[in-house]
Amino acid sequence: MANELQKLQVLFNRHEVASLKFNGHCHDCGGKMAVQVDMGEDGKTTMDGGFLYIPNEPDSGKDEERFLKCDECFGKDPILRNYKECEVYSRIVGYLRPVSQWNDGKQSEFKTRVNYKVGKERR
């Protein structure tokens, strides 16, 4: 899997530029921000104003999906979390089905479910 810098290299080559600016909102706090990415003549990339995430592989057709994080939020947690929907399966009336397809009542019931912790068996 390519890292962020390799993905940026693909973008730089595709657009034939040495500088890209990404405007948007911070993924975590929602604040308006912009990230400036420059490629030096030595091929090294510098990011200014925050951090840019490109979760998908370049040229996968989904590489337009990008997320920004401001410096403050990046300092708190450099990992990009909760950026795509996750299908959760659970048992309902005897079958394993995606929770998103359950009716409202069953989805509400799912939220109150607790995991059972298996302890030491007593005899």
Ligand SMILES: [Zn+2]
């Ligand atoms: Zn932020």
